[in-house]
Amino acid sequence: xxxxxxxxxxxxxxxxxxxxxxxxxxxxxxxxxxxxxAAGSPYNTYDGEGFPSCYNVSEIHRPxxxxxxxxxxxxVVARDGDKARxxxxxxxxxxxxxxxxxxxxxxxxxxxxxAGIYEFDLPEGASEGTVVIDSGVSFFQLAQYLHDRGASVxxxxxxxxxxxxxxxxxGAHRSSIREDSMVAAGALWLDIVDGTGEVRHVERDxxxxxxxxxxxxxxxxxxxxRIKLRIYPDTKVYAKQDILDEKVVLDGDIYGLIAxxxxxxxxxxxxxxxxxxxxxxxxxxxxxxxQGFQNxxxxxxxxxxxxxxxxxxxxxxxxxxMLAEEIFFGLWSEPNFREKTNNTEIKNWPVYxxxxxxLIGGLYPDQKAQWDYNLRAYTLxxxxxxxxxxxxxxxxxxxxxxELKKGIVMTSTYRSGINIxxxxxxxxxLGQVTYNTSDGADWSKGVxxxxxxxxxxxxxxxxxxxxxxxTNLANTLIRExxxxxxxxxxxxxxxxxxxxxxxxxxxxxxxxxxEKFDPRGVYRSVIGEILGLY
Ligand SMILES: Cc1cc2nc3c(=O)[nH]c(=O)nc-3n(C[C@H](O)[C@H](O)[C@H](O)COP(=O)(O)OP(=O)(O)OC[C@H]3O[C@@H](n4cnc5c(N)ncnc54)[C@H](O)[C@@H]3O)c2cc1C
Ligand SMILES: *[C@@H]1O[C@H](CO)[C@@H](O)[C@H](O)[C@H]1NC(C)=O
Ligand SMILES: *[C@@H]1O[C@H](CO)[C@@H](O)[C@H](O)[C@H]1NC(C)=O
Ligand SMILES: *[C@@H]1O[C@H](CO)[C@@H](O)[C@H](O)[C@H]1NC(C)=O
Ligand SMILES: *[C@@H]1O[C@H](CO)[C@@H](O)[C@H](O)[C@H]1NC(C)=O
Ligand SMILES: *[C@@H]1O[C@H](CO)[C@@H](O)[C@H](O)[C@H]1NC(C)=O
Numbered sequence: 001x002x003x004x005x006x007x008x009x010x011x012x013x014x015x016x017x018x019x020x021x022x023x024x025x026x027x028x029x030x031x032x033x034x035x036x037x038a039a040g041s042p043y044n045t046y047d048g049e050g051f052p053s054c055y056n057v058s059e060i061h062r063p064x065x066x067x068x069x070x071x072x073x074x075x076v077v078a079r080d081g082d083k084a085r086x087x088x089x090x091x092x093x094x095x096x097x098x099x100x101x102x103x104x105x106x107x108x109x110x111x112x113x114x115a116g117i118y119e120f121d122l123p124e125g126a127s128e129g130t131v132v133i134d135s136g137v138s139f140f141q142l143a144q145y146l147h148d149r150g151a152s153v154x155x156x157x158x159x160x161x162x163x164x165x166x167x168x169x170x171g172a173h174r175s176s177i178r179e180d181s182m183v184a185a186g187a188l189w190l191d192i193v194d195g196t197g198e199v200r201h202v203e204r205d206x207x208x209x210x211x212x213x214x215x216x217x218x219x220x221x222x223x224x225x226r227i228k229l230r231i232y233p234d235t236k237v238y239a240k241q242d243i244l245d246e247k248v249v250l251d252g253d254i255y256g257l258i259a260x261x262x263x264x265x266x267x268x269x270x271x272x273x274x275x276x277x278x279x280x281x282x283x284x285x286x287x288x289x290x291q292g293f294q295n296x297x298x299x300x301x302x303x304x305x306x307x308x309x310x311x312x313x314x315x316x317x318x319x320x321x322m323l324a325e326e327i328f329f330g331l332w333s334e335p336n337f338r339e340k341t342n343n344t345e346i347k348n349w350p351v352y353x354x355x356x357x358x359l360i361g362g363l364y365p366d367q368k369a370q371w372d373y374n375l376r377a378y379t380l381x382x383x384x385x386x387x388x389x390x391x392x393x394x395x396x397x398x399x400x401x402x403e404l405k406k407g408i409v410m411t412s413t414y415r416s417g418i419n420i421x422x423x424x425x426x427x428x429x430l431g432q433v434t435y436n437t438s439d440g441a442d443w444s445k446g447v448x449x450x451x452x453x454x455x456x457x458x459x460x461x462x463x464x465x466x467x468x469x470x471t472n473l474a475n476t477l478i479r480e481x482x483x484x485x486x487x488x489x490x491x492x493x494x495x496x497x498x499x500x501x502x503x504x505x506x507x508x509x510x511x512x513x514x515e516k517f518d519p520r521g522v523y524r525s526v527i528g529e530i531l532g533l534y
Contacts, residue, residue, distance in 0.1 A: 040105060046092040046161075047376050053092065054100035059107045060089070066134065066191070066199070066225045069109055073223070074197035076107050077522060084522045088223040090166030091138060093159070094488035095379050098495070101524045109223055111136030111165050122151050122231055129231050130188060135165025135224045142229075143356035151231045152355040155179045155263050156186030159296060160362045165224040170487040171216040171431045174359070175265040175421035177258050177386075177446045182426045182433060184215045191226040192217070195518030199225065206427060213513035215428035218487055220528045221517040236285040237262065237358050239278065239292065240350040243333060246273040250397060254389040254448065258422045263359065267332065267417035268393075270400045271325045271409065276332060276417065280359060283352060292353030293340040294361030297369045304373030308458065311375075311413055315457040315465050321411040332416050338364060370415070376456045377414065378464065380474050380494060381486035383423065383432040383447040392448065392481055393420075399473050408466055413455035421449040429506040432484045437503040441482035450477070451489065487527060495530045507531060 042052035043060070063069045077084045085106040087099055100106040115136040122129030129151065133142060140160040146152050158172045166172075167183040168190070174181040189203045192214060200222070202214040214221055249257070249266065257277055258264045264279035299307075307324070314320035337346040340357060343365065351358065363369060384392045403410045412418050423433035424446050435443035452473070454464055464470060471493075477483060478497045485498045511533045521534050528534060 043089070043099070043106075043108060044092070045094050045096075047371055051376070052097050053094055054087065054106055054108070055097065055102065056100070056105045057108055058105040060110055061108065062110045062113055064113050066114060066193070069111075069114065069193050069223055069225055070197050070199060072107075072109060073193055073195075073522075077195070077197060077520070082520055084520065085524065086223075086522050087525065088135075088165060088169070088219055090136065090163035091161050093162045093166070094170070095377075096488075096491050098488070098490075098492060098526050101526055101529060103524075111163055111223070114225070115141065117142065117145050120145075120149060120151075120231075122149070122233065127232070130228055131231050132226060132228050133164055134226055135168075136163050138163055139167075139356075139360065140362060143360070146231060147234055147354060147356060150234050152234045153186055153229060154232045154355075155181045155359070156183045156230075157181070157356075157360055158183060160360050164227055164229075168215075168227065169217055169219040169224055171218075172486075172488070173421075173423055173432070174263055175258075175423070175449070176261070176263040177255065177422050177424050178260065179262055180424055180426060181263065182216075182423065182431060184428065184431065185426050186230050187215070188228040188230060190214050190224055190228075192222040192517065193225050194222040195520055195522040200517060209429075209509050209513055210516075212428045213430075213510045216431040216487075218430060218527055219525065220514050220523050220533060222523055235282045235355050236288055236352055237280050237355055238283050238288070238350040238352050239280050239294070239335070239337070239358050241279075241333070241335075242277045244275045244277050246275065246397070249275050249277075250390060250394050252390075254393075255386055255445065265422065266420035268396075268420055269325055269329050269412055269417045270397070271322055271411040272329050274329065275420075288352035290346070290352040291340040291357065292335075292337040292346055292351035293357045293364075294351075294359070295336045295338065295364055295367075296361050297371075298363040298367035299370045299373065299375070300367055301373060304370060304375055307415075308373065308375055311455040312457050312459050314411075314413060314455070315460060315463075318409045318411070318465060321413055321465060322409060324413060325411040325417075328412070328415050328417065337361070374458055376458075377453040378456050378470070379451065379453040379489045380470070380491075381449055381451040381489040382474075382477055382483040382494075382498070383449045383486070384477075384481050384483050385441045385443050386422075386445040386448055387442050388481060389448040392450065392477065395477065395480065396450065396473070399469070399476060403466065403469055408469075410466060410469055413464070414453045419449075419451040419453070421451055423447045423449065429510040430487075430502070432486060434503075434506070438505060439482050439501065439503065447484075449486070451486070492526060492530065495527055499531055502531065507533070 043054040043057040085104040089108045114134045119132045261279040267276040
């Protein structure tokens with residue numbers, strides 16, 4: 001997030017950060033807590049202590065098989081009856097306290113050790129094949145397994161240390177208009193442990209409400225246990241990035257910037273009034289020996305401390321935030337890639353490499369994830385119909401300008417700016433990119449997502465500089481535009497306000513399936529409650 005590109009970045013921003021950091025090397029400590037198991041304890045996100053995803057957890061089970069999951073659910077339901085509360089837990093890569101219900105004590109079933117990969121099937125010369133995985137398998141694990149066998153999952157991806165079960169449950173996605181990029185779009189069937197402990201097998205079938213609910217289930221139908229996924233022959237891809245003036249995007253053909261590519265997105269720098277335009281597509285592997293590996297979230301200790309120091313001072317001093325955006329923009333303009341074979345920095349666009357390494361990559365071997373250095377964020381993510389893309393971004397601009405008129409400079413306080421993602425239409429009941437809704441909006445061309453992460457100060461009340469700006473921005477967008485929340489990247493308040501934008505017919509059909517799979521509401525969550533599904 002706030003980490004700076006690794007290695008030997010030589011621009012003045014990096015130099016400045018290093019100078020600042022040289023005088024500031026206090027003791028580092030990771031605040032990531034282990035698993036809790038005491039009665040009524042909070043359970044935390046990947047950010048650790050102080051970042052609860054669930055307030056009241058009495059037991060955490062770590063089954064090793066789907067059969068074990070089933071027996072735990074059966075036992076808990078037999079014992080606790082209508083008071084039984086169960087949620088699956090994956091890798092904890094969610095942002096807010098929206099995993100469980102507040103009504104009762106929840107029992108968690110951690111999927112991490114249910115991580116088998118089976119039935120790899122991609123015949124020589126075939127254009128596509130399949131594989132079956134347990135839901136605790138992470139993107140990184142499957143990518144390695146598939147790459148070793150000359151395959152990949154294509155573009156239905158999220159970041160590396162996230163489980164397939166958690167991604168499909170919550171409607172997670174990459175960014176593409178041309179290709180399917182909802183993780184669920186890569187699934188051909190799901191096995192779900194329902195509210196009685198029975199395993200229900202749900203096949204992809206758009207004429208079946210069970211499938212349309214299971215495709216983005218929010219974990220409310222039960223624990224996703226096994227998934228059959230589409231796979232493809234592995235490919236090499238290029239990554240390229242351009243810098244665009246703000247007005248070129250705000251007044252331009254945004255769809256045209258994204259739709260031609262396998263995957264593409266924009267990063268917005270509101271203080272600089274610039275965008276980065278990142279795009280990827282397939283190349284001929286034989287012509288490109290380079291093996292680029294993207295640095296997703298890794299950072300050196302020195303860089304992390306420098307960034308945190310500047311951003312913490314930005315809680316009080318907007319000039320620090322302006323400086324941070326300058327530095328982050330400069331660093332993000334250069335490739336955040338290394339050559340995988342010898343770990344040397346790649347200096348020029350385009351970068352080439354294997355599908356997963358280039359699209360996602362991971363941590364550099366000599367660095368840690370930024371959150372291990374106490375660089376943490378708030379976030380907000382809303383999806384809007386593509387035909388409203390220009391209007392939405394202009395409205396955001398006008399909110400930044402309204403602050404400027406008051407003499408308040410607002411910036412992006414995130415390593416890679418404000419992430420503007422896209423989604424190809426994909427039909428289900430609760431997904432961010434669904435269509436055929438009664439709101440009259442044209443969702444058939446796909447969506448633009450406004451994903452606004454921002455630094456969470458480690459000092460004072462932990463609120464951001466000009467905190468009310470962020471609340472007003474969210475409220476304004478939700479009030480003025482048809483939009484849909486990402487299901488793990490928003491606060492309860494954002495869900496409460498945006499619930500009115502979810503199609504009532506979709507909600508009613510989802511609720512009917514929920515009542516069938518989980519009649520007692522064992523798997524309920526605050527999101528399900530806000531949506532009126534209980
Ligand atoms: C650094 C970072 C990068 C991210 N990148 C992206 C991205 O590129 N695109 C995107 O869309 N999202 C992204 N996310 C969000 C992430 O994909 C979702 O929050 C996802 O749900 C996390 O999965 P997890 O395995 O970590 O599950 P957890 O965080 O443990 O759980 C998330 C939710 O899913 C439920 N759940 C987990 N496993 C299952 C299961 N097997 N069955 C039923 N319910 C289950 C949990 O009960 C909980 O409600 C990112 C998050 C972080 C922190
Ligand atoms: C809490 O859950 C119980 C069922 O376990 C239900 O009877 C009660 O109405 C719920 N309370 C609230 C405030 O939702
Ligand atoms: C991935 O997540 C697990 C927790 O599920 C954690 O123990 C591990 O350190 C993480 N790996 C990385 C590289 O962050
Ligand atoms: C947790 O839930 C139990 C059962 O509903 C309740 O008695 C207890 O007060 C709750 N604890 C917290 C910290 O909310
Ligand atoms: C690293 O590997 C790349 C690609 O093979 C090569 O071009 C480069 O010279 C290597 N660098 C070093 C320092 O070995
Ligand atoms: C669109 O919605 C209508 C009414 O709910 C339904 O009959 C139709 O099948 C839907 N179309 C698609 C493509 O799902």
